[in-house]
Amino acid sequence: MEQQNITAAERIKSFAYLLVFSLAVWLALTSSVEIQEVGVGIAISVVVALWLSRYYFRLGLPPFSAKRVLFLFIYLVVLGAEILKANFDVAYRVIHPKMPINPGIVVIKTGLKSDIAKMALANSITLTPGTFTLDIIGDNLLIHWINVKAEEVEGATEAIGERFEKYLKVIFE
Amino acid sequence: MLIAGAIITSTGTIFLFLGSLGIFRFPDVYNRLQAGTKCTTLGAFLTIIGVGIMQPDWFLKALLIALFILLTNPISSHALGRAACKTDVPLCEQTVTDKSQEFEDCRRQAQ
Amino acid sequence: MSGLEVLTQIVFPVVIGAGILLCLLRMLGGPTTVDRAVAVDTTTTVTVALLVLLGFVFQRYVYLDVALVYAVLTFIGAVAIARYLEGGL
Numbered sequence A: 001m002e003q004q005n006i007t008a009a010e011r012i013k014s015f016a017y018l019l020v021f022s023l024a025v026w027l028a029l030t031s032s033v034e035i036q037e038v039g040v041g042i043a044i045s046v047v048v049a050l051w052l053s054r055y056y057f058r059l060g061l062p063p064f065s066a067k068r069v070l071f072l073f074i075y076l077v078v079l080g081a082e083i084l085k086a087n088f089d090v091a092y093r094v095i096h097p098k099m100p101i102n103p104g105i106v107v108i109k110t111g112l113k114s115d116i117a118k119m120a121l122a123n124s125i126t127l128t129p130g131t132f133t134l135d136i137i138g139d140n141l142l143i144h145w146i147n148v149k150a151e152e153v154e155g156a157t158e159a160i161g162e163r164f165e166k167y168l169k170v171i172f173e
Numbered sequence B: 001m002l003i004a005g006a007i008i009t010s011t012g013t014i015f016l017f018l019g020s021l022g023i024f025r026f027p028d029v030y031n032r033l034q035a036g037t038k039c040t041t042l043g044a045f046l047t048i049i050g051v052g053i054m055q056p057d058w059f060l061k062a063l064l065i066a067l068f069i070l071l072t073n074p075i076s077s078h079a080l081g082r083a084a085c086k087t088d089v090p091l092c093e094q095t096v097t098d099k100s101q102e103f104e105d106c107r108r109q110a111q
Numbered sequence C: 001m002s003g004l005e006v007l008t009q010i011v012f013p014v015v016i017g018a019g020i021l022l023c024l025l026r027m028l029g030g031p032t033t034v035d036r037a038v039a040v041d042t043t044t045t046v047t048v049a050l051l052v053l054l055g056f057v058f059q060r061y062v063y064l065d066v067a068l069v070y071a072v073l074t075f076i077g078a079v080a081i082a083r084y085l086e087g088g089l
Helices: A008-030 A035-052 A066-095 A115-127 A153-160 A162-172 B002-025 B029-054 B056-086 B100-110 C003-029 C033-058 C062-086
Strands: A104-109 A131-137 A140-145
Touching: A008 A035, A008 B056, A066 A115, A066 A162, A066 B002, A066 B029, A104 A153, A104 B100, A115 A131, A115 A140, A115 A162, A115 B029, A115 B056, A131 B029, A131 B056, A131 B100, A140 A153, A140 B029, A140 B100, A153 A162, B002 B029, B002 C003, B002 C033, B029 B056, B029 C003, B029 C033, B056 C033, B056 C062, C003 C033, C033 C062
Parallel strands: none
Antiparallel strands: A104 A140, A131 A140
C-alpha cells in the first residue's frame, strides 16, 4: 500500500471534517437529542474519523473557498434542471408507441485531471438527457447516447461534456 | 402540507412506473439502463421526499435515504453498463453508430 | 376515507407495484444475464421507494430503517454482481 506523507496539521483538519460529517449523519439517522444516543454517536464518530482520516487526502478534495461553494451551488442547480429534462425526455420515448430512439455508442474526451472530478463528470453525464457513461480510461469516456447527434469525438464532446466541465474545473481544480 | 407532499409523491410514482415500463419496452440492455437509471433515480427521490413532507417528523431520515439513492444509483448502473460492455452484449437493430472499437485502441495504448 | 387517503394508501402503492411487476417480467424474459441484473437493480430501487411509502401508509417509523439498510445492501449487491459478470470479482 502506498503511504503518503501527510503533515499533522492536515491530519487534524481531515479528522475534524470527518468528525463533523459523521456526527451530522448520526444525528439525522437517530433524530433525537437524548444524552445517551448523542454520547454513543460522538464515540462512534471519533472512532470512524480516527480510522478514515489517513485516507481522506487520497480523495484529492481541493481546499475550501467561497468561489468553489458558489460554483458548486450553480452546478447543482444546472444539474437539477438537466435531471428534470432527462426524465421528461425518457418518459416521452417510453410512452411514444413507436419509441423514437436512435441509439449509438460514442467516445468523448475530457480536460479534467483529478479522479474525483472525472467521477463527478461521469455521474452527471449518466443523469442527463439521453447519455450514459459506460467506461472511462484516462481522459476518454465511452458514452451510450440514446439519440445520436454527432458521431465524431469533437462534436460529441461539445454536445455532452462541455456544459458540466466548466463548473467542475473550478470546483475541483 | 399534506397536499404538497401528495403532489410530489404522485410525480415520483409516475416516474417510477415509467422507468419500469422503459425496462420492459426498450430493445437492448443499454437503452434499458438509460430508462432504469434516470427515471427511477428521480422517481425514488421525489417519492421519498414527498413522504418526508407529508410526515414532517420523518423528513431528515427521508432526506438521507433520498440522497443516498441519488448518489449510489448512477454508480451501480454504471457498473452494470460496464459489465454489459465487457461481455459484448449485442446492440439493438436501430443502433446507428458503435465506436467501442476506437475505445479498445485507447485501452491498448494505455497499457 | 377522503380522496387524498385513497390516493396515498391505494393508488400510489398499486402503481408502484405494477412497475415492479413489469420489472419482474423483464427479469423472467430478459435474453441475457445482464438484462436480468439490470431488472433486479431497478426493482430494488423501486422497492426502497415503496417501503418508505408503505411506512407512511401503515404509520410505522421502522420501515424507514428497513428501507435505508435495503438501499445500502442492494447497492453493494449490484456492484458485486456487475464485477462478477465482468469476470474479476
